Amino acid sequence: MGGCSGKEDVRTSPPAVAPSATTIRSTAATVARSERWKVIQGPRLMATAELVDVVAKGPRQVWAAGSEGGAEDRGGIVVVERWDGARWRRSALNRDREILLSGFDVGATGDLWIVGDHEVIHGDGQRWSYPRPSKLPDSSVFTDVSVDGDRVVLIGGDEAGEGSFAYEWAGHRFEKRLAAVQGDFAAVTARHGQVWVVGNELRDDCSNIRPAVWHAVRGGKYTRMLLPDVVGGYLNQVWATSPADVWAVGGVGGKQGEFECLPESQESGQPEPLVMHGDGSSWQRVGVPGGGSLTSVTASGPDEVWAVGSDRGDAMIALHFDGRNWTREYAYASRLSHLAVTTVPGTSDLWAVGAYGADTDYGQDVILRRR
Numbered sequence: 001m002g003g004c005s006g007k008e009d010v011r012t013s014p015p016a017v018a019p020s021a022t023t024i025r026s027t028a029a030t031v032a033r034s035e036r037w038k039v040i041q042g043p044r045l046m047a048t049a050e051l052v053d054v055v056a057k058g059p060r061q062v063w064a065a066g067s068e069g070g071a072e073d074r075g076g077i078v079v080v081e082r083w084d085g086a087r088w089r090r091s092a093l094n095r096d097r098e099i100l101l102s103g104f105d106v107g108a109t110g111d112l113w114i115v116g117d118h119e120v121i122h123g124d125g126q127r128w129s130y131p132r133p134s135k136l137p138d139s140s141v142f143t144d145v146s147v148d149g150d151r152v153v154l155i156g157g158d159e160a161g162e163g164s165f166a167y168e169w170a171g172h173r174f175e176k177r178l179a180a181v182q183g184d185f186a187a188v189t190a191r192h193g194q195v196w197v198v199g200n201e202l203r204d205d206c207s208n209i210r211p212a213v214w215h216a217v218r219g220g221k222y223t224r225m226l227l228p229d230v231v232g233g234y235l236n237q238v239w240a241t242s243p244a245d246v247w248a249v250g251g252v253g254g255k256q257g258e259f260e261c262l263p264e265s266q267e268s269g270q271p272e273p274l275v276m277h278g279d280g281s282s283w284q285r286v287g288v289p290g291g292g293s294l295t296s297v298t299a300s301g302p303d304e305v306w307a308v309g310s311d312r313g314d315a316m317i318a319l320h321f322d323g324r325n326w327t328r329e330y331a332y333a334s335r336l337s338h339l340a341v342t343t344v345p346g347t348s349d350l351w352a353v354g355a356y357g358a359d360t361d362y363g364q365d366v367i368l369r370r371r
Contacts, residue, residue: 037331040367042081042088048363050355052338053104058345060085064353065104065114066365075100075117080125091125103144113152115142120154133167133174148190155185155197166197166222178222183212187237193218198235198248211235211250211274213283228285233274237296244280249307251293270312288319288326296340308341308352336366
């Protein structure tokens, strides 16, 4: 397979779970790996390959996005794959465009929105356009995108340290909805006519980090939500089943490469999971079992919530909330970067994607399914 990275294609299959994969050593005990999580073969990709996001509209309408043929100092060629109920197939993109992909979403009509680095890509799987907001500094980068009907919300920040921003699609161009604010915008979800943006705020000249949530109704201003004060906390992903049932996940402490100003006392420690829940009037921190940080959350209702991440032993964990209690599963024996998860509407299925060995020249994409 060709490509402009000059690397040999060494991909033969997704990485094996482990030589003896029935158990995983955690920091607390040796626990069983859930056999309900299965590795699913996707299209053959060039190393370095990674998938960073997954979206499901139905059992035969699941999309995953990422890149292939990248390197440590630059992004790769954008890859979009679709599950048709039987197999994963890839869509055609402009193979001359390389980005560090960070966010992806699919509209109700199947139109795709992809963001990463300084690029915004919009298309239907065959034809593509690049509607970048005007008058943005060259140092601006995009971190996530979310679609709610005809509303497309784009978030990002300035690499020069000028803060973060939010734009909304006005049918033919992006209009600024939130001027640059201090802190990092990590993720956005636009659902039910409302928008939630999560990330972290910086206090005391980077001596502390706190989790942060911004909220807006359609046509309204973005406002900061009042959250419990969690020093060293950050949020990586957000999901809303309704305006009165919103979940956000991340971590507390630990050495996180994207947060260079964590206090030394936190950089050397192990992260703890952070789960926050909004009920439409207030936000509360929710206790969950185990350690490690969480990267993605999805839900089909208030009694069917899933969050994924890595534990302190670097295995993939999946936390499930049934409306009363949280339980914990081990889903994959190695740490996966860019780990994302989604429910499949109308089913109890889950899809998760990520990258194994993403910091090497031979990283591989991973697709997991739970039924």
